Amino acid sequence: MLRIAICDDQPKELQIINEYITEYITKYLDNQSIETEMKEFDHPDSLLTAMEAESFHLYVLDIVMPMVSGIELGKEIRRLDREAQIIYTTTEPQYALQAYAASPINYLIKPIDKQQLFDTLTLAVSKIDLSQEQTFTVKTAESLRVLKLSDLLCCEYRNHAVSFTLANGEEVISRTIRESFGEYCSSILKDVRFLQCHTSYLINMRRVERFAKDSFTLRSGKVVPIAAKQYPVVRDQYMNFLMAKEVHR
Template identity: 65%
Template sequence: MIRIAICDDMPDDLQSLVSLTEQFLSVNGLDAEVTGFSHPDHLLTAIETMSFHLYILDIVMPMVTGLELGREIRRIDRESQIIYSTTEPQFALQAYAASPLNYLIKPIGRQQLFDTLALAVSKADLADGQTFTVKTADSLRVIKLSGITCCEYRSHAAIFSLANGEEFSSRTFRENFAEYCAPILNSRYFLQCHTSFVINMRKVEHFTKESFILFGGKAVPIAAKRYPAVRDAYMDYLTARGGNG
């Protein structure tokens, strides 16, 4: 399912954008959920616990501008598509700090929005619906790959760090760590940078020769003998992503 967030402090503009977006989805037979936000603070609160594939943001809004909102979204989510809508064309250059897909000037025509949405959907990363089942000490737990920040091998168990700040452990297992994580490593977003660590490259804030610094500040070491391969894999990921962020 495609999740779309639309933020505009003008009720009529918000209603129009939501309505046109829902028309586009209906015409194209797409399974999606559209959520409208009348204040940027409401969207900032929402993205603390959920993610969207596509954001349509007004620029001139109270307290937090669409430009600031876009930068904050991009700080925590490098893969989503951002579309700006505004009556003020002079902000276009500043808007590109968040690597938006397009910059639409109001009033936005139906076909103009439809064309932009079609491009956004074609680029949207829908792989975050993939899951991984973890056997814990007392139950089975299904987690989304997109919610995993990193996984660490410790005392014959896998310790999962999640994007929401939670950490939990699998029960102990006999296979080696790479074998255990094979279903995760099949995703192009995950990389084993150390015998005992697998990271989600979408959650990397900073990269050095010694470690990855993940969102939230967690440092994950890079094994020296793996560094050339890890560097190349991460650079390939950044190139494929198009350099957003």
């Protein structure tokens, strides 16, 4: 599913952009069977709060907003997610140079030209990898849970079970597993975003905040150890992941 966030403190502008994107989805995405979810935010703080529990593929941001400017908002989005696509919309062309600190895909001047927005959306969608909607099914003591891999921060093997830490802070614990941790998580490790950095830990590299010789620090603040003997391999795999992301941006 393609998730889109629009943030503009002017209700009329928010409505116009929503209508344009809705028309674009109907014309160009529905016939490609691309599911979409669009959310509106009338203040940057509300978007920042939402981002604590969920992520978006595409952000359409106004520049001049109260408390937190669209430029600062874009920088924070980029800090959290190097792959997200950002489109700026504004009445103020003088901020264009500053805006590129967040690596936006385009900077559109209001009133928005609909075809220009459509062309920018097409470019943005072409750069988004929707394969991240892959899932993993976990048998817990109470039920079956289907977890989105994009929501997963890390997995930890302990007490013959696997603990899954999600972006919203929730912890999901599997029933006792009989196979090895690596075998249990083998389908997750086929996803290029995931790395086993220790015999008992697996991380989502998209969720890394800091990389050190002995550990990864995730966005939640959780510190995941790196096995000393595995460090050279872990370092190379993580660096390759970062370089691949830069190539595709």
